[in-house]
Amino acid sequence: MSQPSSVKQSLALLQQIIEQAPAKRAVAGAPSAAELQKLLDVSLHTQGADSEQLISAAKAYLDYNPDVSQVAFFKLLYSGLNAPALLGDWVTSLSNATMHTYQVSPVATLMELELIKQWNSLIGFKQGDGVMVSGGSQANLIAMLLARHNCCPDIKTKGLQGQTLVAFVSDQAHYSSLKAANVLGIGSDNLIAVSSDDQGRLDPNCLEAEIEAALARGHTPFFIALTAGTTVIGAYDPIEPCSVIAKKHDLWLHVDGAWGAPILFSEKHRHLLAHSELADSVTWDAHKLMNVPVTAAVILVKQAGLLRQACSGGGGDYLFHSDENEAYNLGQRSIQCGRRADALKVWMSWKAVGSQGFAAKIDNLFDCKAHCIKQIESSPKLQMLAPAVYLNVLFRYQPNSELNEQQLTKLNVAICKKLKAQGTYIDYAQYKGRTGIRLILANSLCQPADIDDMLQACISAGNEISGFEM
Numbered sequence: 057m058s059q060p061s062s063v064k065q066s067l068a069l070l071q072q073i074i075e076q077a078p079a080k081r082a083v084a085g086a087p088s089a090a091e092l093q094k095l096l097d098v099s100l101h102t103q104g105a106d107s108e109q110l111i112s113a114a115k116a117y118l119d120y121n122p123d124v125s126q127v128a129f130f131k132l133l134y135s136g137l138n139a140p141a142l143l144g145d146w147v148t149s150l151s152n153a154t155m156h157t158y159q160v161s162p163v164a165t166l167m168e169l170e171l172i173k174q175w176n177s178l179i180g181f182k183q184g185d186g187v188m189v190s191g192g193s194q195a196n197l198i199a200m201l202l203a204r205h206n207c208c209p210d211i212k213t214k215g216l217q218g219q220t221l222v223a224f225v226s227d228q229a230h231y232s233s234l235k236a237a238n239v240l241g242i243g244s245d246n247l248i249a250v251s252s253d254d255q256g257r258l259d260p261n262c263l264e265a266e267i268e269a270a271l272a273r274g275h276t277p278f279f280i281a282l283t284a285g286t287t288v289i290g291a292y293d294p295i296e297p298c299s300v301i302a303k304k305h306d307l308w309l310h311v312d313g314a315w316g317a318p319i320l321f322s323e324k325h326r327h328l329l330a331h332s333e334l335a336d337s338v339t340w341d342a343h344k345l346m347n348v349p350v351t352a353a354v355i356l357v358k359q360a361g362l363l364r365q366a367c368s369g370g371g372g373d374y375l376f377h378s379d380e381n382e383a384y385n386l387g388q389r390s391i392q393c394g395r396r397a398d399a400l401k402v403w404m405s406w407k408a409v410g411s412q413g414f415a416a417k418i419d420n421l422f423d424c425k426a427h428c429i430k431q432i433e434s435s436p437k438l439q440m441l442a443p444a445v446y447l448n449v450l451f452r453y454q455p456n457s458e459l460n461e462q463q464l465t466k467l468n469v470a471i472c473k474k475l476k477a478q479g480t481y482i483d484y485a486q487y488k489g490r491t492g493i494r495l496i497l498a499n500s501l502c503q504p505a506d507i508d509d510m511l512q513a514c515i516s517a518g519n520e521i522s523g524f525e526m
Contacts, residue, residue, distance in 0.1 A: 063150065069107060073114050081123040084131075084481040092120060122481060127499045127506045130482040133287075133315050133344040135499035140408035141348035144401030155188075155395040156375060156387030165384050168399035171406070175340055175356055178320040180333025185360040187389040188352065188398050192314030193232035195339035195355040196281065198367070198391065200236045202337060202357065203279035203308030205366035212366065215241075222246045222270040223279040226258035226293055228286040230312060246275070255443050256291030256487070258282060264301055271305075279308050284329050284338075285316020288485045288494060290446030292316060292328045299334040309334065314341040314353065316446055321414040325422060328445060333358075342402045345447075345498055346414060352398040363389040417500040421447050424497055427504040431511050437518065438511065441492040450485060452492035453518035465491040467522055474517040480510055 086092055096116055122129060125137040153161040155168070168188055176184030189195050200223060204211055208219065221242050225233045227249040237247040248270070251262040263280065270277050280302050282293035295311065302309040311317075311332060317340040320326045332338065335358070342352040357363055368388040375393075376385055387393065406414075425447055432438040432451050441450045452468045459467065468491060472484045485494040493514060 069111060069114075073111060073118070076115065077118055080126070081118060083126050083128050083479050084122045084476045086120040086122075096120075127502050128480045128510070129499070130480070130495050130497070130510065133341075133496055133498060134347050134350070135496070136347050136501060138347045138349070138405050141401040141405040144404035145349045148397045148400045151397065153397040154393075155397055155399075156371075156385065156390075156393055157377075158381040158384035158386075159377075161397050164397035164399045165386060167403040168386060168397075169384070171399055171402055172354065172356065174406070174411075175354055179317075179335070179338050179356055181338075181356060181358045183360050184356055184358055185363050185389070186354050186356040187363055187386055188354045188395075188402075189390070190392075191343070191351045191353045192230065192312065192339050192341045193235060194391075195314070195341075195353050196230070196232045196310070196312055197236040197239060198355045198363075199281065199308075199310040199312075199337045199339065200233070200240055200242070200279055201391075202362055202366050203310065204240060204242075206308055206336075206362070207276065207278035209365075212369075220246060220273075220275040221279075222248060222275045222277045223281065224248045224250055224263060224266055224277065224307075225281045226250055226252050226283055226286070228252050228256050228258075228288065228291060229281060229283050230287055230314070232312075233281055252291070255445075256286055256289045258293040258298065260294060260297040260301060263298060267301065267305055267307075277305055277307055279310065281310045281312055282335075283316075284311050284313035284332075285319070285446050285448075287315065288448065288487050289442040289450050290316065290444065290448035292445065295329075295331040295334055299331065308336050310337045310339070311335040312339045314339050315344050317341075318345040318414060319418065319446070321411055322418040322422075323415065324419055342398075342405075345418070346402070346405060347498065347500070348398075348401045348405050352402050367391050420500065421497045421502060424502050424504060424507055425449060428495065428497075428507045428511070431508065435511070435515070437515055439492075441490050442487050447497040449495040449497070450487055450492045451495070452490075453514055455518060455522055461490065467518065468493055470521050471514055471517045474521065475510075475513055478513065478517075480513050482510065 124135055129135045153164055155161050155164060158165045172186035223237060223242055233247055234244055237244050248266050250266050251259050253259045267277050280298060282295060282298055284292050299309055317338060319328050338356045340354050340356060342348045343350045367390055376388060425444060428449050429444055432440055437453055437455050439452055439454045441452055452464060453471055454464060469484050472482055472493060475482055483494055484491055
């Protein structure tokens with residue numbers, strides 16, 4: 057069979073791959089990298105291959121890749137299948153549009169602007185701005201760039217010139233802040249990890265002390281990043297007291313809501329992100345709890361126009377024309393030139409279910425979480441390791457009080473590996489020196505019975521590994 061040369065032929069091959077795929081793939085079926093390299097030939101050659109070889113490769117891709125659509129996929133901050141968003145993703149690939157100007161991506165531009173308007177409304181930014189980005193890491197990078205520009209705009213043209221800028225994050229913050237400090241020339245030594253309290257939230261008193269210490273060293277504090285939904289336990293840093301501190305010292309206040317910002321859809325639970333309007337910028341990942349195909353995220357900014365000031369530069373001689381559509385050219389807000397039209401898949405998803413659909417998903421998952429906590433706390437062999445205010449549940453199997461921390465870590469890591477082999481993909485994580493099983497609730501189809509099955513699998517695996525019998 058020859059190579060596909062038209063859209064119809066490609067769609068026919070895709071349909072063939074889907075129809076021949078098993079109805080239920082393995083949640084996690086890949087062997088080690090060394091073993092998989094022996095099983096698959098992924099080498100490239102001078103001569104091209106026919107369609108049969110391409111189909112075979114696509115099938116292998118699906119066979120060995122985790123099936124993130126299943127309820128038993130509890131490992132990452134997303135799970136499930138979002139059909140309207142998938143349709144949007146396919147159409148986006150078909151059009152192969154880029155987002156630097158309205159001229160080459162007219163509909164997606166209007167959709168992105170509508171999405172930004174709606175996101176800003178949820179946050180509470182009345183005249184806000186924004187641009188879609190590849191993920192939370194880039195959004196957090198741009199937030200730090202905006203803060204740097206707000207503090208020292210001359211750095212854009214003249215560089216740091218010997219200044220020592222200092223940024224502050226929680227000791228539970230995502231590691232993307234380290235990358236941002238590196239890329240922007242801040243330096244990882246000038247990214248201060250502020251202590252968190254016993255709830256996993258950044259401590260405002262410690263933040264104030266760290267800022268004063270930086271000032272005493274003759275440095276220039278410029279950026280505070282809070283987290284809404286920390287990666288391990290889902291904690292929400294307190295915005296209001298940190299806003300007071302930020303205003304006192306004239307610092308940019310950012311909220312990384314990549315995982316936790318969608319809580320604003322839910323009237324029942326949006327209080328977790330109270331005072332979000334006090335932030336200067338917010339990160340929001342649509343490819344996490346909103347479950348559109350990876351990647352799709354946004355950086356939202358309270359002050360309109362600042363994105364263009366900080367990110368623009370070049371392209372005016374051939375790309376960004378001064379015409380009737382100039383105000384709609386989103387490329388001037390972005391650090392990218394070529395940028396995929398991710399707006400379509402997010403817009404399709406939002407249009408299909410409405411804000412109420414996302415709210416219903418969140419409320420259902422909170423019910424599942426409450427059931428999970430109740431079952432853990434009623435079990436003599438399971439122990440909660442941290443508060444669970446959001447959709448992360450960190451717990452561990454602990455059959456008795458005789459095992460030390462090292463033994464418990466080894467045991468719970470082994471449980472995760474055994475469950476993965478059995479068809480439940482869940483991972484382990486460390487929090488404040490203790491290691492446990494990190495459950496992430498992100499699949500809209502999840503029900504209490506699924507939680508019961510997962511917890512029983514943990515107990516059964518723990519019993520078998522530890523030799524502890526009921």
